[in-house]
Amino acid sequence: MKTTHSNSRRNFMKFVGVSSLVAVTPGMAADTTTPHVVVVGGGFSGATCAKYLKMWAGSSVKVTIIEANQTYSSPILSNLVLNGQKTTPPSFTYGDLSSKYGINMIYSTVNSVDKATQTLALANGSSVKYDKLVLASGIDFIQVNEYEFTKVPHAWKAGEQVNLLKTQIDLMGTDSVFTMTIPPKPYRCPPGPYERACVVADYLRNVKKLTNCTINVLDANSDIIVEADTFHEKFKGYNINYIPNATVTAVNDSTKTLTYTVPGDNEPISLPSTVLNVIPKQKAAPIVFTAGVNDGNWAPVNPLSYESTVASGIYIIGDSQGTGQPKAGHIGNSEAKVCADAILRTLNGVALYTSPKTNSACYSPTSRTEASWLTAVYEYDSTKKDMVIVGGKLTAGPSTASDYTKMFLWSENLFSDTFA
Ligand SMILES: Cc1cc2nc3c(=O)[nH]c(=O)nc-3n(C[C@H](O)[C@H](O)[C@H](O)COP(=O)(O)OP(=O)(O)OC[C@H]3O[C@@H](n4cnc5c(N)ncnc54)[C@H](O)[C@@H]3O)c2cc1C
Numbered sequence: 550m551k552t553t554h555s556n557s558r559r560n561f562m563k564f565v566g567v568s569s570l571v572a573v574t575p576g577m578a579a580d581t582t583t584p585h586v587v588v589v590g591g592g593f594s595g596a597t598c599a600k601y602l603k604m605w606a607g608s609s610v611k612v613t614i615i616e617a618n619q620t621y622s623s624p625i626l627s628n629l630v631l632n633g634q635k636t637t638p639p640s641f642t643y644g645d646l647s648s649k650y651g652i653n654m655i656y657s658t659v660n661s662v663d664k665a666t667q668t669l670a671l672a673n674g675s676s677v678k679y680d681k682l683v684l685a686s687g688i689d690f691i692q693v694n695e696y697e698f699t700k701v702p703h704a705w706k707a708g709e710q711v712n713l714l715k716t717q718i719d720l721m722g723t724d725s726v727f728t729m730t731i732p733p734k735p736y737r738c739p740p741g742p743y744e745r746a747c748v749v750a751d752y753l754r755n756v757k758k759l760t761n762c763t764i765n766v767l768d769a770n771s772d773i774i775v776e777a778d779t780f781h782e783k784f785k786g787y788n789i790n791y792i793p794n795a796t797v798t799a800v801n802d803s804t805k806t807l808t809y810t811v812p813g814d815n816e817p818i819s820l821p822s823t824v825l826n827v828i829p830k831q832k833a834a835p836i837v838f839t840a841g842v843n844d845g846n847w848a849p850v851n852p853l854s855y856e857s858t859v860a861s862g863i864y865i866i867g868d869s870q871g872t873g874q875p876k877a878g879h880i881g882n883s884e885a886k887v888c889a890d891a892i893l894r895t896l897n898g899v900a901l902y903t904s905p906k907t908n909s910a911c912y913s914p915t916s917r918t919e920a921s922w923l924t925a926v927y928e929y930d931s932t933k934k935d936m937v938i939v940g941g942k943l944t945a946g947p948s949t950a951s952d953y954t955k956m957f958l959w960s961e962n963l964f965s966d967t968f969a
Pocket of ligand 1: 867
């Protein structure tokens with residue numbers, strides 16, 4: 550994360566040749582001509598992009614974040630609410646971004662994008678014009694049928710959903726059944742569902758002492774997609790019933806019954822449960838579709854800039870973007886810096902940096918005291934025109950108490966680099 554920041558900044562500063570952009574951006578200093586970059590979404594990718602645009606360009610660029618909520622609730626570490634290690638997920642407000650960097654905050658939902666007039670229509674009735682638009686709006690869900698998330702929580706966006714799932718888990722008694730499902734990849738945070746299965750199982754077996762309860766994990770994928778050795782071993786230890794290749798075909802929120810199929814079985818299987826945690830299949834946030842910058846479920850972008858390959862002047866970062874990089878907060882923070890650098894270069898008529906690197910890192914708690922972790926470094930491959938893995942720690946190894954402690958150091962660093 551830091552490497553990308555310093556690389557990007559070094560290369561950007563190299564072309565402007567001084568430490569402050571304000572003095573070297575003719576045509577960008579006067580108020581009437583100052584370019585306006587609007588970022589939709591103040592999560593890990595959007596907040597970082599806005600912050601680095603202002604850090605690198607100062608008053609030569611006007612930056613606005615339009616965010617639906619005044620407080621951001623982090624999905625990262627949110628599983629620790631389920632096992633009682635935290636009372637709420639880490640949460641952040643935008644005061645620092647406004648006061649330290651001069652970012653303009655608007656709290657509303659963007660309902661539509663008029664690409665011809667470069668104007669956004671907001672739920673609060675106002676409209677906002679942009680010169681460059683960054684969509685950093687996260688994910689949306691594809692439900693297999695209509696059912697209420699208040700009865701069958703996904704808890705894959707943090708906040709109220711996580712509290713709901715926690716309440717349901719706490720009501721479980723002897724002989725009850727916890728069933729969770731994992732969607733087909735790509736989805737937000739590849740190790741996240743397996744991590745959740747572990748922390749919930751540890752909580753049910755070792756804190757609530759429900760040795761007789763059943764824990765089912767139905768995976769749409771053919772095997773655990775990341776840290777397979779680590780999670781398989783943990784699943785065995787927790788006596789988790791792991792079912793790969795499971796396609797969810799129906800969810801009944803009144804009876805808490807899940808119906809699914811597995812290859813080779815002609816008949817769908819019904820699984821009544823006490824607590825049902827369906828993590829649905831995922832796609833880019835609704836505004837990506839409204840703006841018409843999707844291709845299928847995600848937004849195709851040029852990884853040198855994160856500019857849409859469908860519409861110029863619109864950039865998509867974080868979970869909504871459609872490169873092969875994982876959908877995760879740490880790499881969203883990294884993509885945001887590449888994007889901020891590319892926007893400033895473009896506004897200044899300077900060529901894009903041709904070898905951007907990004908970095909992902911995921912720490913997975915597997916109990917109340919242990920965690921495992923992975924990291925990957927990506928670099929642009931000009932032949933493939935895509936980001937490819939060039940290094941990292943690609944095998945997790947066993948969960949340890951030491952990595953559990955490091956998880957909080959890593960997350961604090963990411964949180965402050967994004968929101969402070
Ligand atoms: C249990 C769990 C564990 C995880 N652990 C890790 C981990 O260890 N490491 C890691 O890197 N990642 C992890 N992640 C993944 C990480 O949380 C997400 O990938 C990250 O939050 C995505 O960032 P984003 O900026 O793309 O979207 P988000 O963080 O979802 O932010 C999007 C923002 O846009 C706003 N928004 C959306 N549409 C609009 C609109 N139309 N108008 C205004 N505002 C809008 C939303 O309100 C939201 O605040 C984990 C996720 C989960 C669920």
